[in-house]
Amino acid sequence: TITTDETMDLFAIARDQYSNYIGNFSANWNVTNEIGTLDPKGSSPSVTFYADKPGAGSIKASGEGLISSTGVITITNGELAKLIIRDGTNGGGVEVADISLTTDDNILLYAAGYDADDNYLGDISATWSSTGNLDQVNAEASSYTFEPTTAPSSGTIVVEKSGVASDATGAISVNVGALSAISIVDAEGNSSTAIDTLGLTADADYTFFLAGYDQDQNFIRNINAQWSIQGNIGSLSTGDSYASSTKFTASTVGSGAIKADTASFSDITGAITITNGELAKLIIRDGTNGGGV
16 A cells, blocks of 8 residues: 555566576566556666555566566555645536625635645645735635625635645636615725715705615716705705706705605705805895895
8 A cells, every 4th residue: 555645666576487596587567446547657677656646556577478467556645746726626616716706705615625636635634825816815725715705805815734836816806796785985996985974064066975885885977866955955956857966055044854766766965054155245134133025
């Protein structure tokens, strides 16, 4: 019995009918059950057997009508030599090459262990990490479920174990997931802030934007919606039409809110408080405090 890490030197010698040694014999060699390979190939008085596949077989030497065979040679797995990241357990699935995910997806990865002859040994507990700007990966296990939350992001996932060859996935690209929420914000694009409360004067204009996000709050795009005002505090430039932004013109002192509504989602600002604007004109009346006519 030997392992796939080992070799065996074999020699063919000739003897007479009384078992007297005659000399080396140039024989044709072959291996049964594909348990390994021989070097050199072809006729030779000696060969080196390289075990590379677990199983049982024998080695035969023949020539000039004569044949000789070893007993049963049992081959067992060699030592752990390398790790390969696969998407199936027990050596199943495939090696993980370049893949594209969204933040709605996840992928279960396995650290498959192999000997130097690529014989699968089992899923091996190892150290997992990530490169690039992927979400941080930090685990010690034989498998790891990657559930991205940051988009866009890209990089690789690496598995390592002391004393053996490590492995990395192909390039992993993470894109935003499906639209999951909307928010009324203060700017176009992904560098905006949600509007909680807002104070304006009655002579001010303010443009509101509507941003769409996936379930992990990654910005997707600006979203068209129908805009409306709660409270008689001003007017909107969009009227009843759908748009990704609207210009609010404050006109009346008081408090209200701005609402955006799509077919599937809605959002509303916090309180928008309108105070008096700058002095703009004088009117002569016959009563104080704005009274009379």
